[in-house]
Amino acid sequence: MGFVWNFPLFTIVLSLFSGVLCTVLSGKKAKIYTMIYEVILIMMTGAVLSYTMRTGQSFTYVMGEFPAPWGNEIRAGILEALMAVSFLVIMLCSVIAGGRYLKKDLDESRINLYFTLINLMTAALMSIIWTNDIFTGYVFLEILTLTSCGILLVREIGRTTLAAMRYMILNLLGSGLFLLGVVLLYDITGHLLMVNMHQSIVEIAKEPAHLPVLSIALGILTIGLAIKSGLFPFHFWMPDTYGRATPTSAAILSSLVSKAYILLLFKIYYRVVGMEVLKVLPLNRILLILGMCGIIFGSFSAIRARNINRMTAFSSAAQIGYIYMGLGIGGIAGYTAAMFHILAHALTKSQLFLTTPRLAEVSGDRLEFKYMQGSALKCRAAGRTFIISSLSMIGIPILAGFSSKLLFGVAAVDSGSWRTVIAVMVVLAVSSLLNAMYFIRTMVRIYTDPEREKTPDDTDGEVVTAKEPGAEQAQEPDADDEERPYEGQTTGLDYHLPMIVLTAGNVFLGLFSWVIVDLIQRGLAMF
């Protein structure tokens, strides 16, 4: 047992301490401290990742002097370490790239509280990733819920407050259902530790009398986590929540928080229930169908959106649908695809949510498409990152989105049921088409010069007359800088560095997907 074994514990306890510490620091110091601390955390989790890769097996860490079923326990393997590293990297990138907007959106006296919440959220994410105990999962789920409402509220404009209230009510409903599920499971199994629970559940599944209770408990638990992560019928809170939050919060909420809930659900399915018992229950099929509905409806809503952040948020709903579809397909291949998509979507969506505010900023802080015409010409860097991340969302080869779609297809073929294969293939094709429709349209919009379109020579008369009022309105906000048309905002290192990291991650997942797939599969084997 090496010193590395202690690192998962450090990531949790030190994050909790950092959160408390940030309340007494000034805003600026809290920010610098948080960044340095995140780098240290990345190194620690990286060490855990390399250690588990070297030894080839996971380790359990007893929390305190009492062994497993009586005390708490955390467990680290390749998959957990991989998730932890990527979550922390994305979090650091979001904090750096969104820092500029924190100053604008937040009152100065609240900046240190914001970083308090960020650190507490890190602790919660880490514990949900490492935990081997379902109740510890619940406790830190609560912290995650509260911190995510907090980082929404900080913007203090009416709409974010409203969105945060709605988000909180739904999230508390989700937490309540999850707790109910945990209580029911505890009642029939007598354990809270995941491994022991699994043994009890395998025994219970043999007696048909207990099966209804088991499926109801799991169903309630699944509904709770589905509400929290935004699976199809419960996705309506997403656009308001992500659309108006400060960019760092939007990126973190969409790419990390909803994924953490899914990870916990996956942990319960894979480690607590186990694949054999899961086959007996109808849960997989329901998740598959809901995931598919989520993909289609999310994409349609994204097409209907008139505002770039709402579009991105609805696209998140669709992507969450993909992950649930992977869980629903089941089997090692399905779970691999789902885990891979968690990484791919987290990288891409955080990049999108950090890019759109830059585009909005050069078009006069407007998020509607009609005002954003030509915004990428004013801020070239943001335009580039937007193109990369949207292409990844659509699923263009060499980017992460393509690999994950390929993996979903492979998983469907592996599942062996022809109905699943057809359904998944059709959904993948249709959703790629829909994604392409709204993303490519947005790309064209932001790269179209509003000045050029106004001259009647370029287009035929009919279109111009139809467009005249829209074009005039588009010109209105930046009427005063007519002399210097393309002078947009400058992008400094605080934008380029995170974007380079995220883009590199995206391309790596696309080009060398087999490395990650191999890691995930080794992780699943020891999970």
Added chain:
Amino acid sequence: MREGFFKWLDGDYEAMEDFLDAAEVHDEPREAVKAHRKVLVEAADQADRAVVLEEKCRRIFDRLYLAIAVISCVTLIGVLLFTVANLPYFGQENPRTVEVVRRYVEDGLHETGAVNIVSGMILDYRAFDTLGESHVLFTALICVTILLRRDKKNMRKGYEDYYRITADRFFAVSNDMILRKVGLILIPMIFLYGIYILLNGQNSPGGGFSGGAILGAGMIIFAASCGFETTDRFFTRRFFSFASVASLSFYSFAKGYVFITGANSIPNGIPKGTPGAILSGGLILPLDIAVGLVVACTMFGFYSLFRRGSIGSQEV
């Protein structure tokens, strides 16, 4: 439709107005929104029939909504009742489900040194969960602070809040003579009771959460009956941050130490003491005090933030 679609692709939103997301709020200047609303209202006044139709639709929707809500609630109740009916009976010996509990009950006393098994369980066996739980309270307090704390941004004159807070100062409850006198008699007893419960958590029912809640309630009664001027003499913002930061960091580090020594099987050298004595149960007593402080500070912090928008004296 087809023509409209291509126009939409070109960025012309009016062409597809019927299809686009109606729930979306426009990000237009406030005056424009108001003017637009005014136009809408005028138009609606003119077209009475449309309004009536809309009312009808809304009524149908409301009824449908109610029906669906009732049906889903009844279904949930039914499902949960069915589940409860199928659960194992309370107190029934079931070899599968008693393994964990048996050790808590039988060996809890000599393993943790606490007579109160619940305290031993939450602060020793499952201390990690409690560590998280005390930070849940802290997180909630931070969120409420973010939402309610007064600052330059939300304290501008002419704001509704401003007058409410001013009014609160004039008509404060602390002007009430009866409340004041009764409070002065009750408060010392409440504090004494709270401290007793807090310090005796390892020996009798109670502990950090319940003792802290009583202390916090005592503080709230104190502030309500004697006014914030009295509590501000000792419960300043500095005191608050010191108490919460010190107790939470103590909790994190003390428990971190126990976790690390326990996992690396190094003896941690914390004496268990004689069960029943006040200094027993190893770390349970100091942890109880830490948790109690956090709970009390959180409760009073909530009250103070809701009542006047700050913890401690004025911060604006």
